[in-house]
Amino acid sequence: MGSITKGQAHFLLLKIHSLTGLVPIGLFLTFHLLVNSLRTVGVLPYQWSIDVINNLPFLIWIEIFFIYIPLLFHSFMGFYITQVAKMNAIRYRYPRNWMYVMQRLTGAVVFVFLIYHMGTTVVPKIWNGHHLFEAAPFLIEVMNQEFATWTGRIIYLVGILSATFHFANGLWAFCISWGIIIGPRAQRNASIVFMLFGGVLTVLGFATVLEFSLHPVDVEPTLKGAF
């Protein structure tokens, strides 16, 4: 392959935007909500899962290359795409046009939510030097506090719902952009299936919020003498 023209670069950037929404970001979102919902099964499985993740080898590189860079890329491209278009759902009131608006709106909500979410979890974890086995008890304590107030709960409910809607509707758009589903009936069926999937993710997330809100727990340090 020779050099790429400006037009080809434009196309490839949009394709990468579309792809990063699914892998790795969407995959991470699914995994993240699934693992967190272990909290509804018990505190211990939850604490272990956090420990496993925080003790993965090369964790920081995995986070940078599989989460932060794709997420930043997807977000900035997302804002760029939103900004070059001109929404018109007020004039052309069709369900799909509303979904198109919601896709952009929820993307922006998720972006703001993630700044808050990282600010209350990842930043203090790194700032206070809680690594490895110390991270789980520290993070669970943080989450206890997050869900102690209605403000905190509502922020999380809105953040989760925006992310699951954005992902579910995004999966549908992905399948059309890449030509995986084609006919109008296939497109409608796929939108139902993806919305059900989004519903399941939402239930997982909401159940975790509910569990934390109803039963905040004191956690033991994973290793004796830690904390």
Place this chain on the structure above:
Amino acid sequence: MPEDKTIRLKIKRQDQPDSKAYWEEFDLPHKPRANVISCLMDIQMNPVTRQEKTVTPVVWESNCLEEVCGSCTMIINGKVRQACTALIDALPQPIVLEPLTKFPIVRDLQVDRTRMFENLKKVKAWIHIDGTYNIGEGPVIPEKQRAKAYLLSECMTCGCCLEACPQFTKNNNFVGASTISQVRLFNMHPTGAMESEERLETIMGDGGIADCGNAQVCVEVCPKKIPLTESIAEIGRETTLQLLKNLFLK
């Protein structure tokens, strides 16, 4: 409210491509089976506004008068459609006429839709005929494929799908649903398929298929009921395969 048997038209006018737009209202006597074009013709014969002021006649474009040429496309009561098939008796009054907003204005309701035709040229929306050599007779097309192609060939380049598309704006290069659908039409033709790769390469660039945001308004407003979202997904598939081919086979 206009009195019974009177038609009131509220028209957005503009004298020059870059001058300021203004509104004028015209009251016309009701005629049976009138449509927006016949009303515009009445105004042309007697260009007097509701305020009894004589003005320049309103400029518009039309040709076929049977919704096959697309030239009379404008915004009628807020929705993009053809003026020749907009029957007065089916429209709530006052009838508001505006020019398309996504194309440069020539004058009043007349716009310059060159961009659409340039896009068709870009993607070679035609079937090559013999050049310096004979490319031979085309194969027989199966009936089902012919029926599908006929549906796509009904596009009259009217611009409804582009006017209503949130991704198609004056500031970007998006080719829009109609062009993408024409790529599909000519790629599915056995002789047209000889240039399919060129068409795909063009549509895999700035303003091409990846600029579609799947709002699917295009398919709702297309007066010819062309399955535009199916065409977009189909070209999505063809470009995905072309991308894989470019990455792994070339």
